[in-house]
Amino acid sequence: xxxxxxxxxxxxxxxxxxxxxxxxxxxxxxxxxxxxxxxxxxxxxxxxxxxxxxxxxxxxxxxxxxxxxxxxxxxxxxxxxxxxxxxxxxxxxxxxxxxxxxxxxxxxxxxxxxxxxxxxxxxxxxxxxxxxxxxxxxxxxxxxxxxxxxxxxxxxxxxxxxxxxxxxxxxxxxxxxxxxxxxxxxxxxxxxxxxxxxxxxxxxxxxxxxxxxxxxxxxxxxxxxxxxxxxxxxxxxxxxxxxxxxxxxxxxxxxxxxxxxxxxxxxxxxxxxxxxxxxxxxxxxxxxxxxxxxxxxxxxxxxxxxxxxxxxxxxxxxxxxxxxxxxxxxxxxx
Amino acid sequence: xxxxxxxxxxxxxxxxxxxxxxxxxxxxxxxxxxxxxxxxxxxxxxxxxxxxxxxxxxxxxxxxxxxxxxxxxxxxxxxxxxxxxxxxxxxxxxxxxxxxxxxxxxxxxxxxxxxxxxxxxxxxxxxxxxxxxxxxxxxxxxxxxxxxxxxxxxxxxxxxxxxxxxxxxxxxxxxxxxxxxxxxxxxxxxxxxxxxxxxxxxxxxxxxxxxxxxxxxxxxxxxxxxxxxxxxxxxxxxxxxxxxxxxxxxxxxxxxxxxxxxxxxxxxxxxxxxxxxxxxxxxxxxxxxxx
Numbered sequence: 001x002x003x004x005x006x007x008x009x010x011x012x013x014x015x016x017x018x019x020x021x022x023x024x025x026x027x028x029x030x031x032x033x034x035x036x037x038x039x040x041x042x043x044x045x046x047x048x049x050x051x052x053x054x055x056x057x058x059x060x061x062x063x064x065x066x067x068x069x070x071x072x073x074x075x076x077x078x079x080x081x082x083x084x085x086x087x088x089x090x091x092x093x094x095x096x097x098x099x100x101x102x103x104x105x106x107x108x109x110x111x112x113x114x115x116x117x118x119x120x121x122x123x124x125x126x127x128x129x130x131x132x133x134x135x136x137x138x139x140x141x142x143x144x145x146x147x148x149x150x151x152x153x154x155x156x157x158x159x160x161x162x163x164x165x166x167x168x169x170x171x172x173x174x175x176x177x178x179x180x181x182x183x184x185x186x187x188x189x190x191x192x193x194x195x196x197x198x199x200x201x202x203x204x205x206x207x208x209x210x211x212x213x214x215x216x217x218x219x220x221x222x223x224x225x226x227x228x229x230x231x232x233x234x235x236x237x238x239x240x241x242x243x244x245x246x247x248x249x250x251x252x253x254x255x256x257x258x259x260x261x262x263x264x265x266x267x268x269x270x271x272x273x274x275x276x277x278x279x280x281x282x283x284x285x286x287x288x289x290x291x292x293x294x295x296x297x298x299x300x301x302x303x304x305x306x307x308x309x310x311x312x313x314x315x316x317x318x319x320x321x322x323x324x325x326x327x328x329x330x331x332x333x334x
Numbered sequence: 335x336x337x338x339x340x341x342x343x344x345x346x347x348x349x350x351x352x353x354x355x356x357x358x359x360x361x362x363x364x365x366x367x368x369x370x371x372x373x374x375x376x377x378x379x380x381x382x383x384x385x386x387x388x389x390x391x392x393x394x395x396x397x398x399x400x401x402x403x404x405x406x407x408x409x410x411x412x413x414x415x416x417x418x419x420x421x422x423x424x425x426x427x428x429x430x431x432x433x434x435x436x437x438x439x440x441x442x443x444x445x446x447x448x449x450x451x452x453x454x455x456x457x458x459x460x461x462x463x464x465x466x467x468x469x470x471x472x473x474x475x476x477x478x479x480x481x482x483x484x485x486x487x488x489x490x491x492x493x494x495x496x497x498x499x500x501x502x503x504x505x506x507x508x509x510x511x512x513x514x515x516x517x518x519x520x521x522x523x524x525x526x527x528x529x530x531x532x533x534x535x536x537x538x539x540x541x542x543x544x545x546x547x548x549x550x551x552x553x554x555x556x557x558x559x560x561x562x563x564x565x566x567x568x569x570x571x572x573x574x575x576x577x578x579x580x581x582x583x584x585x586x587x588x589x590x591x592x593x594x595x596x597x598x599x600x601x602x603x604x605x606x607x608x609x610x611x612x613x614x615x616x617x618x619x620x621x622x623x624x625x
C-alpha cells in the first residue's frame with residue numbers, strides 16, 4: 001500500500017514534477033534520486049514515509065507500554081525517592097526493598113504455585129474437551145447441529161454473574177467450594193472460561209484439515225476414537241498449543257469466577273493482590289513499623305509486577321505462538 | 335468387535351450422526367448442568383426474595399419486584415447501567431478504528447515489525463482485574479500530561495453533560511481502552527493478509543490512489559471481520575470483572591438488603607442491555623455492508 005500513497009504524494013506536487021521535467025536532464029536525474037530517497041520507489045519505502053510510520057508506531061507503543069514502564073520504575077523507588085518530586089523516571093538507587101516486602105506479603109512461592117496449578121490443570125482439560133467437541137462438530141452431521149452452534153455462541157455471551165450463584169451453591173452442597181474441582185468440572189463439560197472460543201478454534205482447524213487420511217483409517221477398520229486420537233490430534237498440534245497457552249493466560253487472569261469459587265480455599269496471585277493492603281498491614285502493622293515501612297504505591301506496584309512476571313516470562317518465551325496464533329488457527333473472518 | 339456386528343443394522347448416516355453426537359455429548363451435559371439449569375435457577379431467584387441462612391435457602395415469591403426495584407428505586411444501578419451502555423458504545427468504535435490503523439501499519443513491510451507486534455499484543459497477556467485496578471488507582475492508566483492539563487479541564491467543563499461523561503471516560507481510561515485491542519489487532523492483521531494483493535495492483539493500474547483502495551478494497555473485504563471484532567470487543571468489555579456494574583452486582587449478592595434474588599434480577603437486566611448493544615452493533619455493521 002506504500003506505493004499507492006507515494007503516487008498520491010506525487011500527484012500532490014505536480015508543479016514540482018513539471019519543474020523537474022522542464023529542467024535540464026542532469027537536474028532531473030538528481031531530483032529523481034532525492035525524491036526516490038525521500039518518498040520511496042516501487043521497490044522500497046522512502047525515508048519520509050518510513051519516518052512517519054516509525055514515529056507513529058513508536059509513539060503509540062510508548063503510550064501502550066506507559067503503564068508498565070511507570071510500574072517498573074516506581075517499584076524500584078525507595079521511600080525517599082517517592083517523596084522527592086525531582087525523581088520521576090530514574091530512581092537514585094536500585095532499591096529492592098519493595099520487592100522483598102511484596103514477596104513476603106504475597107506469600108509468593110505458595111500463591112505462585114497455586115496460580116500455576118489453578119490455571120494449568122483446567123486449561124489442559126478445557127483444551128482436550130474442546131478439541132473433542134470441535135472435532136465432532138467439524139466431521140459429523142447430526143440433527144440439531146446448528147442449534148448447538150447457536151447455544152455455543154450463547155455460552156460466550158451470557159455474563160458469568162447470570163449463572164455463577166446457583167453453581168456456587170451447588171458446589172457448596174458438594175463440598176467443592178475453595179477446591180480446584182470447582183474449576184475443573186466446568187472445563188470437563190466444555191463450559192470453562194471462554195470455552196466457546198476454543199471450540200470454534202478446533203472446529204475451524206479440523207474443518208481445514210483434509211479428511212482423506214481419516215477416511216482411509218476408517219476403511220482399514222479403526223474406530224472413531226482411534227481415528228481421532230491417532231490421526232486428527234497429531235495433525236492439529238498447533239491448535240492445541242495455541243489453545244493451551246491462551247487458556248492458561250485467561251485462567252490466570254480470570255478473577256471473577258476464581259473469587260467466587262475458590263474464596264476461603266486456594267489463594268491465587270491475583271486474589272492475593274486484590275487484598276494486598278490488608279495482607280500488608282497484617283504483616284507490617286501500621287502502628288508498629290517505622291514510617292518508611294508503611295504501605296506506599298511502590299510496594300503495591302512491586303506486588304503488581306510480581307503478579308504479572310510469570311506471564312511476561314511465558315509471553316517472551318512463547319511470543320511466536322502468541323502473535324501468530326490468529327493466523328495459525330484461522331479464527332479471523334469466519 | 336461389537337460395533338462391527340451392529341453396523342449393518344443401522345443406516346450409515348444414522349450411525350455417523352450417533353458418533354457425532356457422542357463427540358459433543360460432554361458439551362451437551364455440561365451445558366444443561368452448568369449453564370442452562372443455573373441460568374433458569376438465577377431467573378427463578380430473581381423473582382423471589384431469597385434469604386440464605388445456615389439452615390438453607392428461604393424463598394418468597396415476589397414476582398417482578400426485584401426488577402422494578404432495580405429500575406425504579408435503585409438510583410445506583412440505573413446510573414451504572416447507563417454508564418455501562420455509554421462506555422461500551424464509545425469504546426467499541428475506538429477499539430475497532432485503533433486496531434484497524436495499527437493492523438494497517440503492521441501489515442506494511444517494515445523492519446522491527448515483529449517487535450511492534452509483540453508490544454501491541456502484550457496487554458492481552460497481563461490484563462487481569464486486580465492488575466488493572468492497581469494501575470488505575472496509581473494513575474498509570476492515562477497519560478497525565480493530557481488528562482490533567484488546564485485546557486482539557488476547561489474544555490470538559492464547557493461540554494453539555496451528555497457529552498461530558500463519554501469524553502471524561504475517554505481521557506481517564508484511554509490507555510485501558512487501547513489495551514483491550516490486542517486480539518483485535520491480530521484478527522485484523524490476519525484478515526488483511528488474506529486480501530489478494532493483485533486486486534490492489536489492478537486498482538493501482540486503473541489509477542486508484544491508496545486512499546481510494548483503502549475505502550473501496552480494504553474496508554469492504556473486512557466487513558465480516560468487523561462484525562467478529564465488534565462482538566468480541568463488546569463481550570470482553572462486558573465480562574471484565576473490574577467493570578463498575580459487575581462489581582456492584584457482585585457486592586449486592588452478599589448484601590443483606592440485596593441478596594441473591596436482587597443480584598439475579600440485576601444480572602438479567604445487565605444481560606438484556608448487553609444483548610441490545612450486540613444487536614445495535616450487528617445491525618450498524620450489517621447495514622453498512624449492504625450500502
